[in-house]
Amino acid sequence: MTSGTRREVNLRFLAEPSDVNFGGKVHGGMVMKWIDQAGYACAAGWSGCYCVTVYVGGIRFIRPIRIGDLVEVRARVIFTGNSSMHIAVDVSADDPRRSAAEKTTHCVIVFVAMGEDSRPTPVPHWDPITEGDRELEQYARKLMSLRTSIDAEVARFLEPAHDAR
Template sequence: MEKSMANKREVLLRFLAEPTDVNFGGKVHGGAVMKWIDQAGYACAVGWSGYYCVTVYVGGIRFYKPIFIGQLVEVKSTVVHTGTSSMHIAVEVSATDPRTGTQKLTTRCLIVFVAVDDGGDTVPVPRWTPETELDKRLEQYAIHMAKARKEEEAELQAIPL
């Protein structure tokens, strides 16, 4: 990967919602939105780490408003916390009606990627340090969610399936 591409904290994808993205109700499929979230998160993780990355967790996904055909979709992904090899990325999806210019937040979530080498082993990623109060709040949220995931996983492992 080119050095100029590494350590990019934010990625913004923009495109139009297309008829192939729509469900039977006439709105963009939740699965299509989840795919866009993963793609934007991946681009952000690779841009930050400079390595191939794999998704290890998507959590707290919340759908607020529907997206319709022809709306301009923006998927913004931002590194909000780094571990040794992991990157916690906040993702927001919004849609704009091109006729009115009205933009609405449609979806939010936190997604975690891990950087890996060609053999699939984890590799260290550059540390991200929060600079603003918002950065600090976002990092604290990511840390809180990581603790909650560990507790949830331990609870699940204790239940025989």
């Protein structure tokens, strides 16, 4: 498979007892790990390069995942820049004895492809094909715009005057 040919990755597995939090459900940090793993596999598959996470935004935990649930983590490219890829990640889960999984978590991750020199490197361009693809691309563009104002606000709290010491 050449770079630029794998737009989507799906991981499927059972939620295990070692994934549990103090409330008896799957720990949010474990879900975030799965999201990052699926996002990385998707970005690396698209770009053909090692990729680094540069942004995770708007993560929403919709409902808990229970131990023993069949979990599916779906990651897909929804926008590409010069060296960056916006990857939408949806997590779904349900009891494997039933047939209809429910969405549990959603977010968008931005990855940057890295070259052999450990610097950002160009990625194949992605063009939306379907109406759904075009909507996802617009969603990514809107998030990029919102991120600019969020970054400015966060930058204020990175200044020494806001240091908690």
